[in-house]
Amino acid sequence: MxxxxxxxxxxxxxxxxxxxxxxxxxxxxSLGLLRFGTFYERxxxxxLGTTLGTVFVAAxxxxxxxxxxxxxxxxxxxxIGLGVVTTPIALTVLVGAARFRDTAEQSAxxxxxxxx
Amino acid sequence: xxxxxxxxxxxFCLLALWLLLNQAVTIGHVLLGCVIALVxxxxxxxxxxxxxxxxRPGVLLRLLGLVAIDIIRSNLAVGRIILGFGRRQxxxxxxxxxxxxxxxxxxxxxxxxxxxxxxxxxxxxxxEKGLLMIHVLDLVDEAEWIRSIKQRYERHLLxxxx
Numbered sequence: 001m002x003x004x005x006x007x008x009x010x011x012x013x014x015x016x017x018x019x020x021x022x023x024x025x026x027x028x029x030s031l032g033l034l035r036f037g038t039f040y041e042r043x044x045x046x047x048l049g050t051t052l053g054t055v056f057v058a059a060x061x062x063x064x065x066x067x068x069x070x071x072x073x074x075x076x077x078x079x080i081g082l083g084v085v086t087t088p089i090a091l092t093v094l095v096g097a098a099r100f101r102d103t104a105e106q107s108a109x110x111x112x113x114x115x116x
Numbered sequence: 117x118x119x120x121x122x123x124x125x126x127x128f129c130l131l132a133l134w135l136l137l138n139q140a141v142t143i144g145h146v147l148l149g150c151v152i153a154l155v156x157x158x159x160x161x162x163x164x165x166x167x168x169x170x171x172r173p174g175v176l177l178r179l180l181g182l183v184a185i186d187i188i189r190s191n192l193a194v195g196r197i198i199l200g201f202g203r204r205q206x207x208x209x210x211x212x213x214x215x216x217x218x219x220x221x222x223x224x225x226x227x228x229x230x231x232x233x234x235x236x237x238x239x240x241x242x243x244e245k246g247l248l249m250i251h252v253l254d255l256v257d258e259a260e261w262i263r264s265i266k267q268r269y270e271r272h273l274l275x276x277x278x
Contacts, residue, residue, distance in 0.1 A: 025191065025195070028195045028198055028199065029194075029195075029198070029234075031198055031199075032194065032197075032198035035198060036198075038208075040208065040237070040251045041208050041253060043237055043251075044194060044234055044235055044236075044237060044251075044253045045194070045198060045234075047194075047231065047232065047233075047234040048191055048194060048195060048198075048234050050232075051187050051191060051232055051233075051234065052187065052188065052191040073139065074136065075136045075137055075139055077136070078133065078136055078137065084228055084232050085228060087231055087232065088227045088228050088230075088231035088232070088238060091231050091237065091238070092227065092231070092238055092239075095237060095238075095239050095240075095251070096239075096240070099239060099240065
């Protein structure tokens, strides 16, 4: 489309390697979402994709398009930066909701079976 | 600082963000970016944020390097747990950490660090007692976690923000 065939072999190989690494890390994270048992454990797994997975894919994009356009293409850094800054908000809200539910259930159990 | 630039650093970051997004440093984009930076800075005054000073940017850079290494290391560790290597009885649980940090920006940054590091999760911060609760995926030694969070991150953040 925009001359992907003009990419020199070393850049193509590096891009492929980075994309593959990012995909593997994200896949492992998603697998963890499937394999872990409790909610609190499950929340840990996707952070693999949001950190190292994103970094790898963004790095691949930087390499590919910087070489193709013969100038530094760096706006992918924003994806990493904004991702790191915003994920804690979503995760903290999720975990807060889970904790609220847990404490509500515990107090319901403490008050006897009618609170079920 | 002044009426026009209440948050100079934020305004500068907005300008840099605009130029990065447009991938062009032309006069038109610089002017547009300046307008956005000024308006964005003015909007922030509505929120009445507590002011702070970032001291010792060198420490900040060192902390970021440390966090980058930790993120890579814990990515590998959590990946290994998920794939089931290193069979041993794994136990996850909550750890309560007494913090000395009270600065909201420092706490926000600590939240980013802890959440970005796979294997640890910010659960709750009790502002009255100064008690931070985190969830750890692979909990071996509770005291070790308290020590490492305080030594590796909080010490640096205290230097930067307080």
